[in-house]
Amino acid sequence: MRTLTPAFAANFAALAYETLEKAPLVYTDYYRLLENSFSFELEPIKGVSGSILERVFTHSTNFGCIAKGKKGLFEGDYVLALRGTAKMRDVITDLNCGLSTCSNSQPVHAGFNHTFNSFRKQLEQFFSKKASKKLNIHVVGHSLGGALANLAANWLKNHFGANVKLYTFGAPRVGYHSFAIQTEAATNNHIYRCVHAADPVPLVPVWPFMHTEQEYILNGAATITPKAHSMTDQTPGYLHTASNFKSYAAINKGMEKRIQEEVRLDYDKRLECSRTSRWARKIGAALITYLRDTGKLYAIQNHYTNTLTVYDQIAKALTDSIDLSKNYTSDVKGILGYMLAFCGYPFKAISFTYASIRHILKLMLKNVFSLAGQAIALTK
Template sequence: MNSQMRTLPPEIAAMFASIAYKTFNKEDFTSGTLYQGLKGQFHFDGNYLKGVSGSVLERIFKHTTPFGCIAKGKPGPFDGDFVLALRGTEKKRDIITDLHCGVNTCANGQPVHAGFNNTFNSLKQQLEDYFKLAASQSKTGLNIHVVGHSLGGALANLATNWLKKHFNANVKLYTFGAPRVGYPSFALKTVYATDNGIYRCVHAGDPVPLVPVWPFVHTEDEYILHGAPTITAKAHSMTEETPGYLHTASCFKSYAAINKGKESRLRRQVKLDYDKRLQARPTTRWARTIGEAIITHLHASGRLHAIQADISNTLRFTIKLQKC
């Protein structure tokens, strides 16, 4: 990675993750406080990325919606750097994408969430056109910061791998409340693609980073912006102040000041006692404990390997279809 490539501060990264939602309305985009706060350091060319999310019919008829924007750094600490900002779930069709939890392969050849990957594939030609031109005009290579919240964070993971493989770009990845995207092999490849330049920010009570469940996993390190462990939908908000990722990220000048955690890999052997079921609470600790108990039960019953085999067979069948 280019040693001169700086890291976006938490607040700036959160501002980009937030402004990606404003691409539905160009007037709203340029008149808001987010744009005013970023335009001093970054230039927006006004061209918004459009993608297809949702069902097979949405893809057949190519029903596109704005999915984000690209900015370029002005003279200063991020001079010449690009920022790719991708939005999260906004429409009903995005929810269908979130729920489409099959498996197919991404740019680095690893198994990933099919719904996320299908949506990212609808963005690739625009990214190809933009960064091909940018690469032809650059003498030192591409520095790209990829940012996203929720579904946008999942797309940012996929974009990071694709940009590294396709352009050999120097890439840093910043996500807020992102779901799990792929299998352990994908998470490992993502670490390699960024030279460990990954800033995966979460709220402890946000339910979205807890899904999809095994065998999907995150990259291991996480930055905990808000520590309240009770699971609540409010903890997933990007812009609300209770807690709101934009609000909590603005409290930290650097990632070094943020408490770090680790992704649970469901390694513990856990057996639940039915008689103590009323002790369960809607917290992240209990969510992980229940997940560990499910894997323990599947392993003890001999079903774990069968499920793994089914997933592998599905993946091989998908690969064959894609090669046809």
């Protein structure tokens, strides 16, 4: 099973958005770049968005397309391309981040899971007819389509035993550490998670949600800006940057910070922090380090029956340890100080009450989620 080039994968991700248009896909530039190697199914994938109103009224819209490789490098392979949508921004920017269980029995973002489940039966009907032999499936998506692609890749592996490769552009985090590990196993580590360093969407949902480990940095500008999330714009635009690389080996690689990495922040050095993806990730890593050291991480990551209180649990964990150890107090002060500096309030006073800590945590979350919401509103 060959790997899609960055340009092929990016063109599929862009083409998925065109399924919303009334004009046939054959009239798009993306189709013309792909038609020599792939044939396309006539019926688009239909699903229900994570938008609250659409979920209430089960309003179905086109979510992507399926293609099959012609004679050549990808002969017999399938490509499932899924789009993102601004109508899901109320889900991605929800501070509560409700959870539900996905096909690999791991907790994931409930909004993403709901949307994937809305078109899962259509995928089952299609691929069941093709499953007489081993399936090779490339799953592609940009933005929230990348989140759906993560869920689809796991399900296709679990349900059909398919060989799966996963390609995402500017995708948000989907689940906790356990889900990321399962996704790596399902794809045999054939994951091409492409990001722009300035894109805010890959930074959310924040802790304790986590990406798969390896990432491909198509553009290294680090100052966070919603424009860095676009699929097709030239500034920088995932289609534009991906098309500059003939293979993934030529792309600079980064890495999602794992829970075993130790990061501690010194409150007195908080002025070094700025609103960049680097510092957003470093603050997250410091928080994970603290939760692990205090024995709170496992409980928070595995307590998802009361799905709307994960960040309240984190605030409580920060508060509870203040009186236990001077070292923990220093760690908490460092984390909170850097959060305030990230949000532009480096000299704001810190009180170690639950209400104050919850306020600072919420301020940090709102800051990052607001940028992500703006980016998703500009999608495509």
